[in-house]
Amino acid sequence: MPIKPLFSHGPLPGYRLFFCVLAASALMFVDQRFTRMEQVRAQMSMVVAPIQWVVSVPSDLLNWGALALSDQQALVDENRRLREQILTLSHRGQRMANLTAENSELRDLLKAAERRNIPYITAELLSLDNDPFSHQMVVNRGHRNGAYVGQPVIDASGLVGQITAVSAYSSRVLLLADASHALPVQLNRNGLRFIVQGAGRYSSVNVMHVPDTADIREGDLLTTSGLAGRFPPGYPVARVTEVYHDPGQPFARVTAEPMAQLQRSRHFLLLFPPPQEEVAEHAWDDTLDISADALRSSLRLSDQVMPDQPLLDQNASSPEVP
Numbered sequence: 001m002p003i004k005p006l007f008s009h010g011p012l013p014g015y016r017l018f019f020c021v022l023a024a025s026a027l028m029f030v031d032q033r034f035t036r037m038e039q040v041r042a043q044m045s046m047v048v049a050p051i052q053w054v055v056s057v058p059s060d061l062l063n064w065g066a067l068a069l070s071d072q073q074a075l076v077d078e079n080r081r082l083r084e085q086i087l088t089l090s091h092r093g094q095r096m097a098n099l100t101a102e103n104s105e106l107r108d109l110l111k112a113a114e115r116r117n118i119p120y121i122t123a124e125l126l127s128l129d130n131d132p133f134s135h136q137m138v139v140n141r142g143h144r145n146g147a148y149v150g151q152p153v154i155d156a157s158g159l160v161g162q163i164t165a166v167s168a169y170s171s172r173v174l175l176l177a178d179a180s181h182a183l184p185v186q187l188n189r190n191g192l193r194f195i196v197q198g199a200g201r202y203s204s205v206n207v208m209h210v211p212d213t214a215d216i217r218e219g220d221l222l223t224t225s226g227l228a229g230r231f232p233p234g235y236p237v238a239r240v241t242e243v244y245h246d247p248g249q250p251f252a253r254v255t256a257e258p259m260a261q262l263q264r265s266r267h268f269l270l271l272f273p274p275p276q277e278e279v280a281e282h283a284w285d286d287t288l289d290i291s292a293d294a295l296r297s298s299l300r301l302s303d304q305v306m307p308d309q310p311l312l313d314q315n316a317s318s319p320e321v322p
Helices: 013-033 036-068 072-109 292-305
Strands: 120-128 136-139 152-154 159-166 171-175 182-187 193-201 204-211 221-224 236-244 251-258 267-271
Touching: 013 036, 036 120, 182 236, 193 251, 204 236
Parallel strands: none
Antiparallel strands: 120 136, 120 267, 136 171, 152 159, 152 267, 159 171, 182 193, 182 221, 193 204, 204 251, 221 236, 236 251
């Protein structure tokens, strides 16, 4: 009599493989076509959050042990270096207070909108993506802390990236160096505006579509321009490292190095910039007619600058401003 197998093997392996491939293809199609899968992914991230925390525990214990076993001389040197850094930052803060007051007076003179302080929360690195073709990381702040998709992320040196997925206790950040990431920037020296796109490397990014005659040099600082309303203006992005002019080509090849320490930083800030409609106060309405408030402001400013010269002909008919 034939021997009965001890374990049941079930269907053939080929059928199981076909079923797995079919299920994976269906999930990828649904994820591409429908937005409901984002909620499912967020719920699954809540299940993975404790595992991510447990994985980060050995690294935290290692850092704590290294600090506890540090010798006295190393601590003394670090303390002296931190004191020098505090002194330098204090000097910069004193100058910054004077410049801030002067800038506020100038903006008030020009009737410009007042710039607001941008609130933020701190975040810490949980994990990095192991895919060599993807530059992403996970931080320990989620929608329970106020994080949202598209939120800017910075470190102590500059812009890091933006949040692309949020769960209850963690968020996934797309880094500046990722090849799929791009943002508008401006040259800090002369205000020229460009687009910076990741090159797939932590050490460099590409400045796209730079005219061959543009005034851009090695060492120039690129900052966020504030266009598109996602990143607030004025934050350091990258520093130009190479400008290559190819004869006969309309555009120069420009590369830059990110200011943020993408491979070293463990602590970050999640910014909460105000909505774009609150920041941009347009003087023109949807019908391309200038608003009454903007006209009054311009007339008042013109009277202060040229009080003896009439702005409008008294005999000419002019529209009445309500």
